[in-house]
Amino acid sequence: MKSAAPRGERETRLDRKDGPERSCVVTRTVKSPDDLIRFVVGPDGSLVPDLRRKLPGRGVWASLSAATVTEAIKRRAFERSLKTKVFVSPDLAAMIDGLMLKDAQQALSMANKAGLVQAGFAKVEAMIGSGRCAAVIAASDGAEDGHRKIGQALRRAEFAREEAGLKPRKVPVVAIFAGEDLELALGKAHVIHAALAPGPAAEGFLSRWRRLVRYRTDDAGAVEPDEAAVTDSVDPDSDTTIP
Template sequence: MKAATLKEGSERSCVLTRAVKAPDDLIRFVAGPDGTLVPDLRRKLPGRGVWASLSRKAVTEAIRRKAFERSLKTKVAVPADLPEMIDALMLRDVQQALSMANKAGLVVAGFGKVEALIETGRCLAVIAASDGAEDGKRKIGQAIRRAEAARESEGLKVRRLPVVTIFAAADLELALGRAHVIHAALAPGPAAEGVLSRWRRLVRYRTDDTAASDQNEPEDTTEPAGPNAE
């Protein structure tokens, strides 16, 4: 079968609500060779695709209503843990992107280096281990506020700095290939933007944010017709 392709600007509809959205606001699914429904996060798998809103709640409800089976018009096995599977795949996607950004030299680790990058005004995002000490999180917050205040005093535009908290320390160590990582930060660059793009999608999935938006950058949401199928 030929791999799926999407034209720029094309739209699809949610298998649950039939709302027409851009692909970035949806998740694509296909039936695998064994007849099991597979999430296609990169939108490249072959076969007829169906789409659901970028929302764990929407996927869960689509399973309950058997919307995937009706739309595909074929018998398909839908894993009961599909919402959790998608979450795990998206988390791994962010972790892999972070590893690539690190190889590109766009990641610094360690409280001192993170604080220094924040002070330069060139910090794209801060990454804090979810299981790190509360005192460390407080100090990072203070460093961010000091940098914002300094820019304001100079009459410069203040950009709210994203704080990514989806990783445990062990996940950060694995992604960065170094031990004892509690704080890290991203410097500007395409690979770092890729980390944030994937992170935002995961946060939107978890928080059931079915509308296209650029959140806080959050601290860490019957058969369709028309554009739903391909």
């Protein structure tokens, strides 16, 4: 019987053949790094989430899920995997959520600086009608009437595409930011709605948003990006956004 290859040798082969893969400390499922969160031990001996996967040191990985991170804390899985004493904050799952939200906010700011964001209901409505809207961004604390009107504009645009014989196209509605967060990201006051035009910076923002959605929905993820977007999309059967 052929003996199993040493762990390090196995990882090298995986890296060459399929790209780097790591296993979750809780489920032991082998996944791509894009489907996991990396953690390292910081200089002060505390566990640090390495969202960009660039920090030095031996890494330990958990699935892209707040529930999985919470379970890892409960089981002391990080300490066992690292084989060293490490302080793990009981608020680690919430800390990661905050970091990912801030990362998405910064990415939205970059898209705005690249000229890809239009703020204000009239401009949003016009961009939706033009067919060039990559996403709508709605303040989570905005008025229901505004959400309803955005939903109506999206449905009108979809109906126009159907009438023209074009392929259906779902425009995601990103509702992870409160109004004050949008104001900070865009450098403007009283922002309730904004529209995102296509471009590399816009896709960078949407990628971070999708990742946060997956984290909050317990990696409902192993789904395609367009499916993940449904979490914050306008419900086609109502005049409100899905929270």
